[in-house]
Amino acid sequence: MSVSVAAVQQRAPVSAPAFVRLLARLGDVGAPSAGPALSERLGQWIDWNRAIALSRALDAVPTPGSFPTQAEGEAAACARVRASLRTAIMRTDKLEKLTGEDFAPFRRHCVDLQRSLLASTGPLRGRLRDALATGSPEQARLAEVDAVMEMTLSPREHALLATTPTLLGQYFERLKRANADAPDDAWLPTFRRDLQDVLLAELDVRFHPIEALLAALRTSHVSGTP
Template identity: 65%
Template sequence: MSHRVTTVQYRTPTAAPAFVRLLARLGGAELPDATPALSERLGQWIDWNRAVSLSRALDGVVAPGAGAPASDDTHHAAVARVRTSLSDAILRGAPLDAGDDDFAPYRRYCLERQRAMLTGTGPLRGRLRDALAQRGGDLARLAEVDAVMEMTLSPRENALLANTPVLLGLHFDRLRAAAEAASGPAWRALFRRDLQDALLAELGLRFHPLDALLAALRPS
């Protein structure tokens, strides 16, 4: 009986980032065979004012910032510490049993973890940009470009990520319905694992720009 519970109708995803593939699987959606090129997407998202700011950041000459730069090891340790703290909270905090038909505790948990990711990664990204700005030259220019891109893309990213609890709610309902049809008790553990996997994948997505900035700080 448990076998029927764990084989809810999932559609085979096409090539896409891991987080997108996971959400498509949980939401029971099909991914398009082809997506617009990144340059085309950016052209749709970046308005005229942002485009001017981005052009200035790309073309400008930036002097090193004031103050003694922190060591690369300090930045690596800070990123690792925040990543570990956020991932541990995801793995430890998921509700164990919220009742047969109550998704609300899981939704609250998901929103709490998303807020923690946002507040944990935002200031850290700014500190990494400050570290790049202190180096001057191309690294300082990269910091300016990242600042413009964050201001441009973060509102859209946050709006899209707000759909994560919605898709998880749909997945919860499908697993519960399949369990009721099969009289199987194993669906809650499966959902809890899928919930954690989705949040860990989102955490990885949020760390992509931080990892890129951190890589730029490494000596060549």
């Protein structure tokens, strides 16, 4: 007897951010066991020379610069990029042409969109850092710290995000097997929606540091700092 789509999707809740919860459910992964504290994990990820760079960024006393006044312009640019990426993820014309015969076309679709997310969000983050670097000493320090953190954590982030297509592929195969008797790939619309949800969650993850930098840039603008 075949298993329903709902049965394949149902998993024990995972206490984690939305993106991780989605991947855990679709990848048929149980809730992760309690791991080491964040500070301990960072200590394992950061090698000694990058730890020195981070320490220097935290301890530095930057010289004051001119305060940025382009906060709203940068906010508008970020909003445009995010809306464009969301539109690309939500487009159904390409997805609806893909059948349930093989996951490979879905993998290419997912990887292409992930590359677009990376290519679009990276420059935004850099632009916001450049703007902060011309602001107050605190903002300049934040920009330097963010640059070091991105250099340190990006390789690990990229490696983890690269597993997304693999987990989606496993989910695809489970749905296909569980609904082998269903007519006309009735399970496929569910898979397409879940694929979009995962990519939307990844979009949110990639915008977290951008939103934090933008909030810091807006601080001086809103407060009317000269």
